[in-house]
Amino acid sequence: MNEEQEINADEVTNDSQASEEETNISDSTQLEVSEFADKKTLGFGFWLATFWLVLISFLAVFSPILPFKDADKNYIAYEQKENPLTGKVQERPVQPPYAPSGEHWLGTDQDARDILSRTIEGARISLAVGALTALFGMIVGGTLGMIAGYFKGILDKIVGAIFLVVLSFPGLILAILIVALLDRSLLTISVTLGILGVAPIGRLARAQTLSFSEREFVMAAETLGAKKSRILIKELLPNVLIPMSTLAMLVIAVAIVGEGTLAFLGLSVQNSATWGKLILTGSGLSTLESSPWVAFVPMGFLFLTVASFNYLSDRIRDYFDVRDIFVTRD
Amino acid sequence: GGSDDDSSSSSDSSSASEATESSSESSASEAAEEAEETEEAPAEEEAEEEAEAPIVQDQEESVLEPVFGGTLRWGLEAEVDGINPTASALSAPGLTMMNAAFDTLAAYDVDGNTVPHLAESFSSSADCKTWSMKLRDGITFHDGTPLNTEAVSVNFLAQYGDPLVGLAVRPYYSADEPITIVDDLNMNFNLTDANCNWPSALTGQLGAIGSPTWIAAAQDDPTLDQQPVGTGPFIFESRVQDQVTRFVRNANYWGGDVYLDAVEFYPVTDGDIRTSLLLEGELDAQATTNVESIASLAENDSITQVLDDTGDESFLMLNSSKAPFDDIRARQAITHATPRDNYNTLINLDVTRKADQMFTPESPYYNPDIVQLSDRPDLAGPLVDAYCSDNPNNCTSGKINIEYQYSGPSVVGERIADLLSEGWADFFNVTVQVLPQDAHIQEAALGIYNSIGWRQFGAVDPGIDRVWLLCRAIGGISLNWPRYCDEDRDALILQADAAATTEEKIPLYQELSKMINEEYLYVFYHHTLWSLALRDGVENVCGAKTLEGVSLRCQVNGRSFFQSTFIAD
Amino acid sequence: MLHETDSANNILELSDYRVGFRTERGLAKAVDGVSLSLKRGSTLAIVGESGSGKTVLNRGIMGLLGANIIEGGSAKFQGEELVNTNRQKLWGTKMAMIFQDPMTSLNPVMKVGNQVSEPLRLHQGMSRKEARDRTVELFTLVGIPEPAKRFGEYPHQLSGGMRQRVMISIALAIEPDILIADEPTTSLDVTVQKYILDLLVDVQSKSNMSMVIITHDLGVARGRADEIMVMYGGRIMEKAPSETVFQEMKHPYTQALLSSIPRLNDPKHTRLTPIEGFPPDIVDGPQGCKFAARCKYAQDTCLTLAPEETTIDKHTYFCHFPVGTDAGSEALKSNEDKGFTAAGLRIKSKGEVV
Amino acid sequence: MAGSGNNHLRTEFDDVLLSVENLVVEFSSGRKNKVHAVSDVSFDIRKGETLGIVGESGCGKSTTAKAIVQLPKPTSGKVEYEGTDLTKLDKEGMRQKRPSIQMIYQDPISSLNPRRTVFNIVNEGTRVWSTEHSQQQETKVEEMIQAVGLDPNEARVRRPHEYSGGQCQRISVARALVLDPQVIICDEPVSSLDVSVQARILNMLQDMKDEYGLTLLFISHDLSVVKNVSDRVAVMYLGKICEIGDGDVIYDNPAHPYTRLLLAAIPDPDNKHSQNSDVLEGELPSPLNPPSGCRFRTRCPRATEKCEAEEPTFEQVGNSDHWVACHFPHIDNELDAPTSDEGQFIEGNTEDEILWPPAD
Amino acid sequence: MPKPIRRLIGLLGLLTIVSMVTFGAMNFLGDPLFNILGPVAADVDNPESLKVIEEAKAQYHLDKSLPERWARWAWDFVRGDFGVQFSSSGQPPVSDLIKERLPRTLELMAVAQIIAVSLAIPWSVLAASRANRRTDKISTITAFAFVSIPSFAMAVILFYFFSVQWDLLPDTYTATDPFWGISHDHRLIQLILPGFTLGIGSAAAYQRLLRTDLITTLQQDFILMAKSKGVSKRRVLYSHALRPSLFSMITLLAINIGFMIGGSLVVEQFFRIPGIGSAVVEATLREDFPVVLAIVMIVSAGFMVFNYLADYLYTLIDPRVRNEDTSKPRKITSMGM
Numbered sequence A: 001m002n003e004e005q006e007i008n009a010d011e012v013t014n015d016s017q018a019s020e021e022e023t024n025i026s027d028s029t030q031l032e033v034s035e036f037a038d039k040k041t042l043g044f045g046f047w048l049a050t051f052w053l054v055l056i057s058f059l060a061v062f063s064p065i066l067p068f069k070d071a072d073k074n075y076i077a078y079e080q081k082e083n084p085l086t087g088k089v090q091e092r093p094v095q096p097p098y099a100p101s102g103e104h105w106l107g108t109d110q111d112a113r114d115i116l117s118r119t120i121e122g123a124r125i126s127l128a129v130g131a132l133t134a135l136f137g138m139i140v141g142g143t144l145g146m147i148a149g150y151f152k153g154i155l156d157k158i159v160g161a162i163f164l165v166v167l168s169f170p171g172l173i174l175a176i177l178i179v180a181l182l183d184r185s186l187l188t189i190s191v192t193l194g195i196l197g198v199a200p201i202g203r204l205a206r207a208q209t210l211s212f213s214e215r216e217f218v219m220a221a222e223t224l225g226a227k228k229s230r231i232l233i234k235e236l237l238p239n240v241l242i243p244m245s246t247l248a249m250l251v252i253a254v255a256i257v258g259e260g261t262l263a264f265l266g267l268s269v270q271n272s273a274t275w276g277k278l279i280l281t282g283s284g285l286s287t288l289e290s291s292p293w294v295a296f297v298p299m300g301f302l303f304l305t306v307a308s309f310n311y312l313s314d315r316i317r318d319y320f321d322v323r324d325i326f327v328t329r330d
Numbered sequence B: 001g002g003s004d005d006d007s008s009s010s011s012d013s014s015s016a017s018e019a020t021e022s023s024s025e026s027s028a029s030e031a032a033e034e035a036e037e038t039e040e041a042p043a044e045e046e047a048e049e050e051a052e053a054p055i056v057q058d059q060e061e062s063v064l065e066p067v068f069g070g071t072l073r074w075g076l077e078a079e080v081d082g083i084n085p086t087a088s089a090l091s092a093p094g095l096t097m098m099n100a101a102f103d104t105l106a107a108y109d110v111d112g113n114t115v116p117h118l119a120e121s122f123s124s125s126a127d128c129k130t131w132s133m134k135l136r137d138g139i140t141f142h143d144g145t146p147l148n149t150e151a152v153s154v155n156f157l158a159q160y161g162d163p164l165v166g167l168a169v170r171p172y173y174s175a176d177e178p179i180t181i182v183d184d185l186n187m188n189f190n191l192t193d194a195n196c197n198w199p200s201a202l203t204g205q206l207g208a209i210g211s212p213t214w215i216a217a218a219q220d221d222p223t224l225d226q227q228p229v230g231t232g233p234f235i236f237e238s239r240v241q242d243q244v245t246r247f248v249r250n251a252n253y254w255g256g257d258v259y260l261d262a263v264e265f266y267p268v269t270d271g272d273i274r275t276s277l278l279l280e281g282e283l284d285a286q287a288t289t290n291v292e293s294i295a296s297l298a299e300n301d302s303i304t305q306v307l308d309d310t311g312d313e314s315f316l317m318l319n320s321s322k323a324p325f326d327d328i329r330a331r332q333a334i335t336h337a338t339p340r341d342n343y344n345t346l347i348n349l350d351v352t353r354k355a356d357q358m359f360t361p362e363s364p365y366y367n368p369d370i371v372q373l374s375d376r377p378d379l380a381g382p383l384v385d386a387y388c389s390d391n392p393n394n395c396t397s398g399k400i401n402i403e404y405q406y407s408g409p410s411v412v413g414e415r416i417a418d419l420l421s422e423g424w425a426d427f428f429n430v431t432v433q434v435l436p437q438d439a440h441i442q443e444a445a446l447g448i449y450n451s452i453g454w455r456q457f458g459a460v461d462p463g464i465d466r467v468w469l470l471c472r473a474i475g476g477i478s479l480n481w482p483r484y485c486d487e488d489r490d491a492l493i494l495q496a497d498a499a500a501t502t503e504e505k506i507p508l509y510q511e512l513s514k515m516i517n518e519e520y521l522y523v524f525y526h527h528t529l530w531s532l533a534l535r536d537g538v539e540n541v542c543g544a545k546t547l548e549g550v551s552l553r554c555q556v557n558g559r560s561f562f563q564s565t566f567i568a569d
Numbered sequence C: 001m002l003h004e005t006d007s008a009n010n011i012l013e014l015s016d017y018r019v020g021f022r023t024e025r026g027l028a029k030a031v032d033g034v035s036l037s038l039k040r041g042s043t044l045a046i047v048g049e050s051g052s053g054k055t056v057l058n059r060g061i062m063g064l065l066g067a068n069i070i071e072g073g074s075a076k077f078q079g080e081e082l083v084n085t086n087r088q089k090l091w092g093t094k095m096a097m098i099f100q101d102p103m104t105s106l107n108p109v110m111k112v113g114n115q116v117s118e119p120l121r122l123h124q125g126m127s128r129k130e131a132r133d134r135t136v137e138l139f140t141l142v143g144i145p146e147p148a149k150r151f152g153e154y155p156h157q158l159s160g161g162m163r164q165r166v167m168i169s170i171a172l173a174i175e176p177d178i179l180i181a182d183e184p185t186t187s188l189d190v191t192v193q194k195y196i197l198d199l200l201v202d203v204q205s206k207s208n209m210s211m212v213i214i215t216h217d218l219g220v221a222r223g224r225a226d227e228i229m230v231m232y233g234g235r236i237m238e239k240a241p242s243e244t245v246f247q248e249m250k251h252p253y254t255q256a257l258l259s260s261i262p263r264l265n266d267p268k269h270t271r272l273t274p275i276e277g278f279p280p281d282i283v284d285g286p287q288g289c290k291f292a293a294r295c296k297y298a299q300d301t302c303l304t305l306a307p308e309e310t311t312i313d314k315h316t317y318f319c320h321f322p323v324g325t326d327a328g329s330e331a332l333k334s335n336e337d338k339g340f341t342a343a344g345l346r347i348k349s350k351g352e353v354v
Numbered sequence D: 001m002a003g004s005g006n007n008h009l010r011t012e013f014d015d016v017l018l019s020v021e022n023l024v025v026e027f028s029s030g031r032k033n034k035v036h037a038v039s040d041v042s043f044d045i046r047k048g049e050t051l052g053i054v055g056e057s058g059c060g061k062s063t064t065a066k067a068i069v070q071l072p073k074p075t076s077g078k079v080e081y082e083g084t085d086l087t088k089l090d091k092e093g094m095r096q097k098r099p100s101i102q103m104i105y106q107d108p109i110s111s112l113n114p115r116r117t118v119f120n121i122v123n124e125g126t127r128v129w130s131t132e133h134s135q136q137q138e139t140k141v142e143e144m145i146q147a148v149g150l151d152p153n154e155a156r157v158r159r160p161h162e163y164s165g166g167q168c169q170r171i172s173v174a175r176a177l178v179l180d181p182q183v184i185i186c187d188e189p190v191s192s193l194d195v196s197v198q199a200r201i202l203n204m205l206q207d208m209k210d211e212y213g214l215t216l217l218f219i220s221h222d223l224s225v226v227k228n229v230s231d232r233v234a235v236m237y238l239g240k241i242c243e244i245g246d247g248d249v250i251y252d253n254p255a256h257p258y259t260r261l262l263l264a265a266i267p268d269p270d271n272k273h274s275q276n277s278d279v280l281e282g283e284l285p286s287p288l289n290p291p292s293g294c295r296f297r298t299r300c301p302r303a304t305e306k307c308e309a310e311e312p313t314f315e316q317v318g319n320s321d322h323w324v325a326c327h328f329p330h331i332d333n334e335l336d337a338p339t340s341d342e343g344q345f346i347e348g349n350t351e352d353e354i355l356w357p358p359a360d
Numbered sequence E: 001m002p003k004p005i006r007r008l009i010g011l012l013g014l015l016t017i018v019s020m021v022t023f024g025a026m027n028f029l030g031d032p033l034f035n036i037l038g039p040v041a042a043d044v045d046n047p048e049s050l051k052v053i054e055e056a057k058a059q060y061h062l063d064k065s066l067p068e069r070w071a072r073w074a075w076d077f078v079r080g081d082f083g084v085q086f087s088s089s090g091q092p093p094v095s096d097l098i099k100e101r102l103p104r105t106l107e108l109m110a111v112a113q114i115i116a117v118s119l120a121i122p123w124s125v126l127a128a129s130r131a132n133r134r135t136d137k138i139s140t141i142t143a144f145a146f147v148s149i150p151s152f153a154m155a156v157i158l159f160y161f162f163s164v165q166w167d168l169l170p171d172t173y174t175a176t177d178p179f180w181g182i183s184h185d186h187r188l189i190q191l192i193l194p195g196f197t198l199g200i201g202s203a204a205a206y207q208r209l210l211r212t213d214l215i216t217t218l219q220q221d222f223i224l225m226a227k228s229k230g231v232s233k234r235r236v237l238y239s240h241a242l243r244p245s246l247f248s249m250i251t252l253l254a255i256n257i258g259f260m261i262g263g264s265l266v267v268e269q270f271f272r273i274p275g276i277g278s279a280v281v282e283a284t285l286r287e288d289f290p291v292v293l294a295i296v297m298i299v300s301a302g303f304m305v306f307n308y309l310a311d312y313l314y315t316l317i318d319p320r321v322r323n324e325d326t327s328k329p330r331k332i333t334s335m336g337m
């Protein structure tokens, strides 16, 4: 040991030797439980959630070339049966929905369509809505928020007021208004939900920018002579991006729920199976009574996806120690 | 008119013109059935019968002794925004409530003949252009105003002048002097065209007479539309919109004893829920076209259903005044592409009967030669190609761009839209639009639509259905929803109106059906099956009679009379 | 011996007292075998670098560390064994604590007066009025101006020094047998710090309670404590009456600590002598002397063998080659000659680290 | 103390690198209120000199430092660097000057961008100032990282949170030095560090200063530290300087009552002032509404009506580099110091020093 | 000007902007005339209709400019006149509709929030006092699951189990009972499921916030201080730790209450409660803009008022806020609809 140390000592300065040692030692010397909790690992749940999201995204993207049943085809089965009204026995269609079976793993809906296929079809819409919404919110809200938070002054006041107005506007009503009066295309719905995401993301970006711009490293960059634009992009953006993207994940979750809510009110993307629509279709009293799977299968998918996004967001927030609390509501 | 939607979650037949309903004569109907049977080859008979078995259940009078008392709780499929026959566009639920508070001047008897009801008698001039009506004496409205010709004229003029209801009135009466008051009880109606079956026009909304005082007041204060005052068996008591509208017994009803203490109408838009409320005894009766409900009620012994599918037809309606359906090739193509079999299997559980025309096979006017070529996508392709090469602007990637509207939101509506779009997908790019019912009807009336789910025709007297077809019905707002004008067809209709007997009318209406079929304006799905479902103990719904003792037709598109009903338990 | 078992006279007796935290990496031995005894009415100052286990030691004694710990050895309070027992009954009656940051250790949503009178009412059965009067009295005692008015104020309305005085009056309200003050002045300005420390010493001497003052600043301890204990890596390095530590320290760590801080009496630009290296890992620490890796005196024995306790008079230390002894001087000299210590630390003559 | 006047400025020297004259910084607070954070502060620093500023928390030390680099621009006053008044420069002009005046901050963690690698952080200055990326610059950055005692290769992959506080402070120093600055402003660079680490950083600063010929402005609330590193010391109270001059002189003979009280409170084991029995009364007044006249008068044992009415200006104490702004300074100490009860601590009595560190 | 008044004025300004935006958007989105008169509005060839159109234009000031119309509307609104409904038969005042429907929504909201808060507090205290132990982990997972279930799904789930499967609660939801009527028992039963549907999600959200805050609080020195003063565990939890931990939860509560007027819409729809939520859906679809406008204003005002109230609640809970010298409560970024 002695020898080794000596050789080392010749090569590197004492301090860098020390530095090696030091980084091995956890530098947590405060008496705080949180310091010692396993927050720097993402945990099993994180990977589980990621796995689910990757799986569902994979299925959604590649569903056209995967060997699933045709989501739009009516797989009607027939049998000899008595007409309840005329009393005659005849070849009559078995009344769908059909329960889960080898043929239809997760059953069919009232129109004898394969629920698994339709749910995966629904994932396409839901994920697309989620992604577009988050993208819109990040780009518009993030840009506005960061500019407001960094340049402050009148710009900040104006942007802040805009955010406040949007926030105090009942979101779902706004969504219904726009969707009811324009059209029910994927884009309209995404943009509408995206508008709702702009204010929270923007406010977060603003707050984060504001608090980071008060941190000394920003001042340090300024004393180095960095221009504002450079500071904004090089110093602030990387810091704002993580909280923003964790919020964006929640925005995705909220957008998926929002789409579902709209669908539940009969206002979602037309001509496509969306999760909300599938749940709505199955949630009538008689369908629920006789064939709960029609509603519960898409609900399960929706739940897992929303929960995964929520959980990921939560874990990442913990991991990067983002202090803001995000709250979703619907 | 109305939506195609069989679910009860949207209300169906509606609009001003619902006021005009009529009947087919049952004698004629029987005759036709016989004729049909003799014509058919015996070998084919069974199959034919199986597919086309009539599902009309006979109405019965109660054998029990009527008892007084009780409240009848009636489930409606939707709330209405007013119950004023002169101003509101009454849909099926509206007409149901109307029957509690108002009486119509005429009504259909069990055989489908028009008989005087609130009026004492009708008589026409020889050319069937002037009709005289005599009112019964001594009838008063709930507010004490006497029923006289003055009152009727106030009603008539209010309807005539109403921008919407007037559409079903103005074109058919002389513009100078539509009515002439003779004395307190006698008056004349002056028609523009000969119509030997005119009183049937007074069996619906247009025949319902409200108190003139109330009508005048309601014109100033439209909120009074919610508080009807008529001559009917029940007097309006209270109304909480979307919850309950309550009428109480009219002790001085001119038509005799009224047994129930009160009738309450509960709008419950979800068919499942309404049915379940009925099964649980929370409701006593409902009318529905929801096939699932009908099937499940049929299996329940404690429910009696009065079924009838001779009423209106459900179909897809095309707007011939707007591209692309101004081109018959597009209309033909969509007819061929429509998956009617799937529709009937999935939406109607194959319980209802497929329709090709507005008459059921039992009708004397039924034209057995007419076949609508749906479910034939093979025929659609060439037509679409041809259309698109002529009108590239209305096509995208070789498919015709169309819009499909239905009234909602409704689960069944959504399912139908999915099903249809799926069937059309190879030839059409479909944009689906859901509209609340009133907007839905408005857009139809204004012709701002491509294709729309709808329900109408099948009036007991087919003459009534002319309002949907005549060229003169086309205007800024139009009841000729497809905005299709054919003068030959008009001539045919007027000829049928002027005909006095069924025999004269048969070839005319058969020809009319053929013309409609060839114009491809309506893609018929099925004959709407109406069910009046009553829980055990609700008795004698079908026992209403005129003062003269003629039994009235119990169910017309889901509505009935309340004066004879009593609750036995 | 460091811990004369004079139970009658000793309020606190620790023997091989240990506290470990269960962590992911293993057991973090924050306090690793501490033995000491504290006389009734005397004051002990515990000094050491950050992370040396001062706080853990004291909270361990109080039983305020939560469930995640493993306690070992023995700790007797007034003759009663504390280790692995529930110490709740001592709280608010026999023991009192004062924390480092007076802002965070006062409940921000309670009036300061109520925070002081709470133990009075809970444990001494005083009525609201009595408790209030007593509180005002205590406020006067610790030099809070306008005590009656302050009673109804919230912590944030007070300055740091005032808050710390409130903390002291809470401690006094309990009338404890022992008062533990964990870095009571670190967050305060020097001028306030002096006042608070003097106040503490003043009340302690008046009420004859025992006191433990924790600090990382040797200067604070001087003149205010009867004894000073220097801790490092969870262990005691040296313990002696106050002046002895300054005058005749035996442990190289104590020496190093003192020479690493700038001194007022040094002329400007006096080069400092830092302690090289970093504190030991408490999970997977060194075998021998904890300080060996950073010690100029370190020899091979130091790396393998933990030093035994040496007690001369009231002066106790744990070192193989104590400062000022022959062994020590020799060890240093040999290291200087070699140019590095047994742990590989490079030094140049005169004890300066390269 | 509230000293005003510029008597103490050393205009006679031509190697004054940075000179601050009548610096005022006010922050608006609420509607009409103003925080008088720094009021009429003047001092100068000669090339290669270290000026230390001490004072209680909130007295305006950091604000002064920031005002020098114009972040934010001071409310009024002059900040002259190499003859240029920085307050008069436009944005770009100031930007051009920035590399010459660098700062090191109190919180080593918060002054480094947590999302960038340490190498990147140190490299930022060269990136900002050079249009293209050259190998030469990289080498310089590496050298600098090595100079502060860190491994450049590790620095390429590690982020600040992977380093300890002391190491982070080294990174800050490297970052500041990369641009070859003339002046470095250190705002409490060691306050958040443990005692043993503190010594290392102080030594390193001294080494860097010697090696690169730096001029330092050193801010701290720890008087021992300030005394150790500084050539001159300025004592601040509530936004004003009350005493300024050679460090050793001031520590030996504090003339201002506040300086005396401050010194007395230092918990240094061998503090010769600790016997001073005056106590600092009351609380620090609010900078929102500072007292008239001498700002220290509300807590000063010597205060009279004059102090309330009239603001003292800087006067020289004796002949040495020692200036005080007080109507009633403790000048007599300097004249007959040994007679006081502090006599035993007077220089020359080196008993303690023999023991500290003990001779081997 | 005192701060509360300044804030109030700010809120009013905000409300004004909201109303202008909504007012403008609605006129931009649809022709009000069409909405008042229905198809007649397009029937310009017919002199009868034309007359009606002219009359309506005059009656509703549609011949005036947009700003003037907004000003008239605002003036009426301030005086409590919300205008009339655009419905094809009659124009009953909007206030009738609101009067009829708002109480139902408020009742639902109150039930839901009472459920939510009374679940959340003991739940959080339990979890926080056992932080990171099994009880806490399970409750955290549960809370996570509940916040991830959208209210429409929650409605279906609760309904399926409690009404359909186990038959414990009615499976038919009709708000046909008179609201304040005699059959109030029945009404309450009808509120159980909708109340829980809204309440459970909120409870879980509150739990997540309150638990985190409680854990943070419980780590603070003043909790140790309280313990070392000999305060009992229960008392430490409820009277020392709870109060300073309520910040985030109150913020969310305010946001929730403010928004639930609009947010209960799905639940109202599902359980057929003719409240303000279902009114706004119907009105939107029918383009009954005065109703939508009135409801938007009510919801926005509710949102703002409750946020305003929350700020006052803070000052009750935390004296630091009163003097505004605290670090603000933790930032809550609320995302939702």
Ligand SMILES: Nc1ncnc2c1ncn2[C@@H]1O[C@H](COP(=O)(O)OP(=O)(O)OP(=O)(O)O)[C@@H](O)[C@H]1O
Pocket: A028, A029, A030, A031, A032, A033, A036, C021, C022, C023, C028, C029, C030, C048, C049, C050, C051, C052, C053, C054, C055, C056, C057, C216, C282
């Ligand atoms: N809850 C804990 N879990 C694990 N290790 C802990 C915990 N609390 C403290 N430690 C460790 O115990 C050791 C001693 O910590 P302690 O707080 O007693 O030091 P200290 O001497 O009080 O330092 P300071 O001067 O910084 O207050 C440290 O290494 C610390 O990391």
Ligand SMILES: Nc1ncnc2c1ncn2[C@@H]1O[C@H](COP(=O)(O)OP(=O)(O)OP(=O)(O)O)[C@@H](O)[C@H]1O
Pocket: D027, D028, D029, D035, D036, D037, D055, D056, D057, D058, D059, D060, D061, D062, D063, D064, D221, D287
């Ligand atoms: N941006 C600001 N806005 C308002 N007031 C400020 C601002 N920055 C500083 N102040 C105030 O100015 C005064 C001086 O602050 P400054 O940070 O310069 O003190 P300091 O001497 O550096 O104190 P510390 O030792 O605590 O760092 C303080 O009262 C502070 O509250």
Ligand SMILES: [Mg+2]
Pocket: C054, C055, C056, C182, C183
């Ligand atoms: Mg500690």
Ligand SMILES: [Mg+2]
Pocket: D061, D062, D063, D187, D188
């Ligand atoms: Mg500072």
